[in-house]
Amino acid sequence: MSDKLTQILDAARDHAMSVILPNVDAWNAAKTWPREASDAAGAAGLTGLYAPEDFGGQGLSLSDGIQVYEQLGLGDGAYAFALSMHNICTYAACGYGTDVFKNAWAHDLTSGRKLANFALTEPQSGSDPMRMYTRATINGDGTWTINGSKAWVSLAGEADIYFTVVKTSDAPGHKDMAMIAIPADAPGVSFGPRYDTPSYSFLPMSEMYLNNVVVSEDNIILPIGQGLQGSLMAIDIARVSIASGCCGLMQAALDTALSYSKNRKMFGGKTLDLDGIQWMLGEVATDLEASKLLYRKAAEALGTPEGPLMAAHAKRFVPDAAVKAANTCTQVLGGMGLLQPYGLDRLSRLAQMLRIVDGTTEISRVVIGRALQKRAAGLPDLPVPLGFGETTQTQESVAAE
Structure with missing residues (x-):
């Protein structure tokens, strides 16, 4: 294990023991995301795990960085889950975002000053992303207009940007899917009532509604055809x-x-x-x-x-x-x-x-x-014993007698 990974895992464990565990019951009672805690996580290097150091990240591999959530899970699994989704979005932003987007957002995301989340699931589709109804129309000036809704959006109303999967046509299949980052303050973005989640009520979850939301083409994370x-x-x-x-x-x-x-x-x-x-x-x-x-x-x-x-x-x-x-x-x-x-x-x-x-x-x-x-399908066939679903002509004759 590298010295850097050891340092990050120690920081995550300390964050779990000193920040999460003593306060999680109070967070749940308040039903409010503890922004001061995620700010502290950012200061400890826990919000840009896979992002390059040039953008303020830790530059860890996926296999190394994922171990951080084992340490955070000592404090609270829902908190660890929220930070894991933020890190995935930060990884996508720094790895696949446009230069304009990275210059505008990368350092704020890796530092935890701004939070991100992922929006894929829709109210009517659940685990079937092929049944997606959120649509993005490409305008003549290169902007995208987005309409639709997403369900089970974590950090709903709390995150600063949402990495949202959309379809760009009514054609069946996934070849027209893309991912675009939608800022929370974009006109037309709104959220439904918070889901009632008693054991992790500090983590806001709800539906997200997109009504004629216009976003710059600079916010494209994955182009058409790569979204799914x-x-x-x-x-x-x-x-x-x-x-x-x-x-x-x-x-x-x-x-x-x-x-x-x-x-x-x-x-x-x-x-x-x-x-x-x-x-x-x-x-x-x-x-x-x-x-x-x-x-x-x-x-x-x-x-x-x-x-x-x-x-x-x-x-x-x-x-x-x-x-x-x-x-x-x-x-x-x-x-x-x-x-x-x-x-x-x-x-x-x-x-x-x-x-x-x-x-x-x-x-x-x-x-x-x-x-x-x-x-x-790639293994050799084994014979099925007679009497287990198949019969020979002799057996059929005996049965007839």
Whole structure:
């Protein structure tokens, strides 16, 4: 591990322990995004992880930078998720944006002075981006006029710019899709009522409405024809980032259970001395180690042909393991695990949320299943035993007699 990565991971862990964890309950009570916290994250170098140093970023690879969310997840998984989406947008801006756009936005994004988010999902389409209704019309002066709506937009009304996937015609398919960065203060941008999300109410989520929004061609991030491909890459990065954050969540749940059970007296000893408790927490520990290996392997595969499948494996396994870990650790505390000061109820709800965002675990199973079908097609056929779906002429004659 490089000295720079070690420094960034230490900064992320310190941010989780000193900024997120002591304040997250107050943030949820206030139902307000903690801008002072994300400003501090920017000052610590956590908002430009993959961006080049020339633009004020850290210049980390995806596989290195994604480890940051494991540390942030020790504090709160929803906060880690929001920063992961900002970093993905910053990565896209610095890597694919026009020179005019980069000069205007790059340093503000890498520093965290301005926040970005990604807008792909629509109210009627969910995980099916092919059913997209948001339209961008290219005007004679090169500007784009955009109409439509997006759903489940994170940092809704809080981010300064939204990297939005659009279609540029009514033709079916994805060959006309593009991605364009829409500033939050552009005329015609508005947001619906905030979704009611009790366990992460500090993170504003809502629908975003685009009514004749006019944006400069300088804001094109991915041109026509590259919108879907780029979006799928962003989703793969997000899925692995979520798996990373889930590992931090699992560690937080496990440490809470260990800290409690090592001193809880019952049946003439300590709770942690009971075989049953050790086995329960031992299973959580094994799942955590497996999850770390899996998300890091998936992070290394991003950008390669194996990337989408490995991201699906990580998104399928790790959030499920996090849900199980949070529930198991709650059980170890018994009734005390239901009380807010211990934080396990919050972790359980967060784990369930992370199973759903950026593609449910069922969507990941679809991706894995299709990969298995392709692999099966390349394997030699094995004979099917008689009587298992196929009959010979002899069998048919015997049956007739």
